[in-house]
Amino acid sequence: MPLAWLGLGYALGLFVQSAVSVPFWGAVLAAVALGAGGLRLRLAGLRIGMALLFLTGGLLGLARPLPDLTAPDGLTALHGTETALRAEVTGAPELAGGSLRLSIENVQTPGPDGWTPVSGKALVWADPGPPAVDERRHPYLRHGDEIVVQGFLDAPRNIGPFDYREHLAVRDIRTVVSRAEVISVTPGQDSGASLLHRTRSRLEDVLQRSVPEPVAPVASAVLLGLRAGISPETYADFRKAGLAHLLAVSGLHAGLVLGLSLLVSRALLGRRYGLYLIAPLALLWGYILLAGAPPSAVRAGIMGSAFLLALAVGRMPAAVNALGLSAFLVLLVEPLSLWDRSFQLSFTAMSGVLLLGLTGSAWALERTSALRERLPETAGRALGAAIASLTVSLGAFVGSLPVVAFNFGEVPLLGAPATLVAMLLMPAFLIASAVTAVAGLAVAPLGEALGLVTWLAGTALTELAGLFAAVPGALLTIDGMSATWVWAAYALIACTGAVVSRQRWLPAVSEAIRAAWEGPSHSVERLAVLGIAGVLMGTVWVAALTPDSDLLHLHVLDVGQGDALLIVAPDGATALVDGGPDPRQTGNLVDALLPLEGLRMDVGVMTHGHADHSTGLLGLAREGRFELLLATPSLADEDISWRTELDALGVGVQEGIRGMSLTLGEHVALEVLNPPLPLHSGTSSDLNNNSIALRLTYGEASALLMADLFTEAEYGLLDAGVDLSADVLKVGHHGSATSTSPELLAAVGPVAAAVPVGAENRFGHPSPEVITRLADAVGQEHLFTTADDGCISFASDGERWWASTGCD
Numbered sequence: 001m002p003l004a005w006l007g008l009g010y011a012l013g014l015f016v017q018s019a020v021s022v023p024f025w026g027a028v029l030a031a032v033a034l035g036a037g038g039l040r041l042r043l044a045g046l047r048i049g050m051a052l053l054f055l056t057g058g059l060l061g062l063a064r065p066l067p068d069l070t071a072p073d074g075l076t077a078l079h080g081t082e083t084a085l086r087a088e089v090t091g092a093p094e095l096a097g098g099s100l101r102l103s104i105e106n107v108q109t110p111g112p113d114g115w116t117p118v119s120g121k122a123l124v125w126a127d128p129g130p131p132a133v134d135e136r137r138h139p140y141l142r143h144g145d146e147i148v149v150q151g152f153l154d155a156p157r158n159i160g161p162f163d164y165r166e167h168l169a170v171r172d173i174r175t176v177v178s179r180a181e182v183i184s185v186t187p188g189q190d191s192g193a194s195l196l197h198r199t200r201s202r203l204e205d206v207l208q209r210s211v212p213e214p215v216a217p218v219a220s221a222v223l224l225g226l227r228a229g230i231s232p233e234t235y236a237d238f239r240k241a242g243l244a245h246l247l248a249v250s251g252l253h254a255g256l257v258l259g260l261s262l263l264v265s266r267a268l269l270g271r272r273y274g275l276y277l278i279a280p281l282a283l284l285w286g287y288i289l290l291a292g293a294p295p296s297a298v299r300a301g302i303m304g305s306a307f308l309l310a311l312a313v314g315r316m317p318a319a320v321n322a323l324g325l326s327a328f329l330v331l332l333v334e335p336l337s338l339w340d341r342s343f344q345l346s347f348t349a350m351s352g353v354l355l356l357g358l359t360g361s362a363w364a365l366e367r368t369s370a371l372r373e374r375l376p377e378t379a380g381r382a383l384g385a386a387i388a389s390l391t392v393s394l395g396a397f398v399g400s401l402p403v404v405a406f407n408f409g410e411v412p413l414l415g416a417p418a419t420l421v422a423m424l425l426m427p428a429f430l431i432a433s434a435v436t437a438v439a440g441l442a443v444a445p446l447g448e449a450l451g452l453v454t455w456l457a458g459t460a461l462t463e464l465a466g467l468f469a470a471v472p473g474a475l476l477t478i479d480g481m482s483a484t485w486v487w488a489a490y491a492l493i494a495c496t497g498a499v500v501s502r503q504r505w506l507p508a509v510s511e512a513i514r515a516a517w518e519g520p521s522h523s524v525e526r527l528a529v530l531g532i533a534g535v536l537m538g539t540v541w542v543a544a545l546t547p548d549s550d551l552l553h554l555h556v557l558d559v560g561q562g563d564a565l566l567i568v569a570p571d572g573a574t575a576l577v578d579g580g581p582d583p584r585q586t587g588n589l590v591d592a593l594l595p596l597e598g599l600r601m602d603v604g605v606m607t608h609g610h611a612d613h614s615t616g617l618l619g620l621a622r623e624g625r626f627e628l629l630l631a632t633p634s635l636a637d638e639d640i641s642w643r644t645e646l647d648a649l650g651v652g653v654q655e656g657i658r659g660m661s662l663t664l665g666e667h668v669a670l671e672v673l674n675p676p677l678p679l680h681s682g683t684s685s686d687l688n689n690n691s692i693a694l695r696l697t698y699g700e701a702s703a704l705l706m707a708d709l710f711t712e713a714e715y716g717l718l719d720a721g722v723d724l725s726a727d728v729l730k731v732g733h734h735g736s737a738t739s740t741s742p743e744l745l746a747a748v749g750p751v752a753a754a755v756p757v758g759a760e761n762r763f764g765h766p767s768p769e770v771i772t773r774l775a776d777a778v779g780q781e782h783l784f785t786t787a788d789d790g791c792i793s794f795a796s797d798g799e800r801w802w803a804s805t806g807c808d
Contacts, residue, residue: 007324009054010331012487013061014338057328064335072560072585073120075107075175077758078153079581080611085122085177086115086148088188092200093141094226100126100182102141103173104149118760122175123156123168124149130182142198144188151180155582165584170340196289200224203290206440207433210451215458218247222426223433225249225291234462240475241468242415243422245345245404246461249291255349258284258304259357259392260427263385277308290434302326303350344403348490352399355497357392364391386424393423402489411476418468422461429457552668552698556730556784556792557589561758561765562612565705565730566590567696573665575603576620577694577705581612583619589791590620600624603662603670606631607707608691609638618642621651630656632675632692656692658722667798671695673722674713688733689713695726699798704748706732706739714744727801728794729753731774735766735785745777752782752794752803759787 087104094101102124108115126149133140141147156165156176168174204226207219217229227235227247238244246253261280269276284304288297303326327347330337337343364387365372372380397419405411412418432454440447468474550570557564559580566589567575574594579586590601604626606617621629622645633655634640643653660672674693683689691707704726706714710733717724729750732739734757753774757765766785774783782803784792789805796802 005054005324006057007326007328007331009057009059010061010064010328011057011338013058014064014066014331014335015487016058016062061331061335064332066335072558072758073174074118074760075120075122075153076155076560077761078109078118079155079175080153081762082150082152084110084148084150084183086146087122089141089143089145089147090121091143092226095128095229098128100124100128100130100141102126104147104177120175121171121173122153122177123173124151124177124180126151126177126180126182131185133185133187141182141185142188142201146186146188148183149177149180150183151177153177166339167341170336200226200290202441203437206437206444206447207451207454209444210436210440210447211433211454211458212451215455215462218458218462219429219433219436219454221247222249222253222430223290223437225297234465237462237465237469239410239469240412241418241465242412242474243418243465243468245400246422246426249297253291254284254288254297254301254304254346255353255396257287257430258307258350259353259396260389262308263361263388263392267381267385277312281305281308287430287434297346302330303346307350307354341403341407344407345400348400348403349396350399352395352397353392355395356398357395360391360395361388364388389423389427390420393419398493402486405478405489406486411478412474413476414468414471414474418464422464425457425461425464429454429461432457551795551797552696552701554696554703554728554794554796555593556754556756556786556794557586558786558791559586559589559616559756561734561761561763562616563607563707563734563756564589564616565756566593567664567668567670568594569665569668569698571665571667573668574601575605575662575664575670576601576617576626577605578607578613578707579604579616579618579620581615583616583623586616587620587623587625600627602627602664604629605656605670605692605694607693608632608687610687610708613691613708618646621646622649624649624651626651629653630662630672630692632656632690633679635679635686635690638687658720668696668698671697673717673724674707674709676716676720680713680716683710683712684738685710688738689716693717693732695723698796701796701798701801702726703728703730703794704750705730708733708739710738711741711744714739714741718743718747724748727751727796729778731755731766731770733765734758734761734763735770735774736763737767737769740770740773742773745773750778752801753778753784754792754794755783755785755787757785757787761787 085104085107086109087107090103090105103121104124105121107118107120107122109118110116130140130147153175155174156168168176204220204224207223208216208229210216211219214231214234217227217231218234221227221230225248230247235244235247238247258280261283262276265276265279269279281304284301288301291297306326330343365384368383368387372383375383397415401411401415432450436447436450436454439450552570553566553568555566555568557566557580559582562580563578564580564586565577567577576586576590594601604617604621606614606629608614609632617629620626629646629651631643631653634643646653656672656675658672658674658676662670662672664670671694672692673695675690680686680689688708689710689712691709693707693709693713694705696703696705702725704724706729709717714732724744724747726748727750729745729748729752731753735755755766755771755774771783784803784805786792791806793804793806794801795804
């Protein structure tokens with residue numbers, strides 16, 4: 001199973017890379033060395049190739065660059081605003097919770113010169129009554145239509161323990177448009193995709209007409225993956241019973257269709273000429289297309305097709321190889337699929353079918369062969385089919401259980417027995433739903449007649465869900481389950497399987513250990529071993545012997561339209577000044593720069609209460625990321641509920657006023673220059689003018705961090721005789737014309753300046769006048785903006801400063 005080990009190692013490498021930074025070329029060279037050495041040793045008879053392939057896959061995963069899920073797009077700059085968008089509908093719109101849910105891409109926003117393209121995709125929750133389109137049924141919208149929609153744009157919010165924001169980011173969606181109204185619809189051109197979605201909608205209409213309530217929405221969910229019409233009560237029963245996965249077409253469904261159809265086809269046709277593989281292949285892809293070809297099911301279809309191809313070769317181990325190769329190729333093309341819940345369910349369910357379900361069914365059939373032989377032929381075959389079906393479904397359930405627990409924070413304790421019983425009903429329900437939908441398209445009365453059969457099977461399934469859901473303690477809630485526990489769960493499953501099958505692999509492992517202990521017999525093999533060991537040891541030594549930096553680092557993080565500054569002292573002490581508008585985005589950026597120390601920082605500074613500065617910082621504070629939080633004194637009409645919340649969480653909050661000084665580590669100081677006492681009042685923006693301004697010093701080097709101060713507060717600092725001289729200037733208020741007066745620049749005398757500002761922001765920041773003024777003061781080559789340069793890093797040894805972009 002070499003390819004299975006390669007795929008597993010690659011997936012694990014991708015996962016580790018998300019938390020640990022590894023040099024690209026170092027990982028590639030180590031992977032090549034391991035691969036070549038492993039092949040050479042394999043040819044020499046030293047059987048450690050599987051372990052080396054696993055390590056090679058892991059190193060390749062570490063070397064594979066990952067896209068940044070937190071990177072802003074053009075739409076993120078519009079978060080918190082209401083605007084009109086012109087866009088193209090992608091996928092099939094659905095009615096859900098009294099709203100119309102649809103995805104859009106190829107977005108344009110209104111501008112002075114007409115519609116302007118902007119990057120990004122969005123999920124829209126719109127009024128359920130869009131403009132009617134001739135010859136279409138409600139809700140009228142289809143894949144490929146061009147619409148104009150008006151609504152409020154914001155970042156997605158998580159749903160309980162489920163990281164919904166990451167779930168959408170994997171699909172390149174970072175914006176949700178809520179309370180939206182579809183203003184106009186322009187029907188799109190017919191295409192293969194639009195024809196597929198139109199057929200799917202027609203099949204749903206047939207089921208709604210032909211199958212009595214409340215089973216019709218369940219039939220649409222199981223057959224087509226359209227579950228918007230399911231009542232909250234029915235869905236709650238399925239969730240508590242551990243059967244919610246039956247209501248969303250995914251790899252689990254594809255795995256079950258493949259496993260069950262393969263068993264039936266093999267029983268009817270035998271293994272002659274491999275013909276028994278054709279029907280499962282046709283049924284698998286027919287079902288995937290019927291369900292609208294969701295990405296999860298397509299990936300499962302690819303895996304299943306590779307599995308059938310491996311069976312055609314005639315070796316069961318090749319099937320596991322095919323699964324590993326399929327996963328490897330999917331992750332190679334789109335590595336973010338590893339964080340896609342649908343991919344996780346697809347892969348783990350298919351693995352469960354192959355490694356647990358089919359193996360278990362063979363074992364169970366062997367143990368019950370005597371019993372089945374004593375029964376009449378028909379009864380014996382029926383019992384064998386039932387046993388095989390139950391073991392295959394159990395394999396899929398166990399395989400996907402850790403992923404379900406991690407993503408949804410719940411473990412249905414009765415999920416296994418509920419799934420076992422449900423699998424007795426699912427084939428009949430699926431077949432009846434499909435036949436009803438297809439027959440109803442041709443002859444409506446025939447569809448209605450067959451709909452009664454579908455209703456009977458669906459009623460049995462929904463009653464089963466209600467029965468198991470009513471059992472006290474049926475659903476176990478799991479709080480704080482980490483990805484490490486998921487890997488540990490699969491390691492436990494693998495170890496259990498290894499113990500059960502030890503008679504097959506133990507002799508080979510013993511021989512490999514003996515050969516490894518004695519060493520290769522030829523000089524070439526010895527050189528290969530030494531080469532591999534040298535590469536690995538050299539990599540470890542380079543990392544271990546790299547001296548700690550004695551530099552102060554000031555990172556101006558790219559958080560879009562907002563401020564977030566990370567300060568790292570030479571001895572590792574850390575401070576975060578503001579946190580941008582999104583705690584998850586800022587947390588990921590901080591963790592990437594501080595993979596070990598970033599979990600808890602020494603100081604957090606909230607310069608003022610505007611959301612583009614405070615939301616991310618307060619979110620991190622609620623997670624316990626700071627020892628101390630420094631905040632400006634509250635104004636009379638300012639919301640201070642967060643102070644009570646943080647106090648209850650044990651986070652110390654201290655007010656920052658002029659004259660206060662904090663020591664960061666042993667050699668770095670943060671001096672508070674603003675606000676004064678008494679606070680500014682009656683200005684054009686008291687909240688901005690009372691924000692905390694800081695002077696950062698390390699030896700002879702200094703930086704001035706101006707928060708969002710307007711010129712009124714700048715003149716107050718100048719009139720008070722405050723020392724504003726600094727080498728580096730963090731420009732105030734995102735480069736707005738309200739700040740950075742000529743008098744301030746003359747007092748500071750900076751040699752470099754950084755402007756935190758979002759690309760294509762709705763405020764028009766930075767001001768061209770201010771940019772010109774800054775360029776004249778520091779030179780264009782020493783003027784940076786996060787909109788143009790991304791993350792900006794300044795480093796100092798206490799005398800000089802160095803600037804770089806990218807924050808590597």
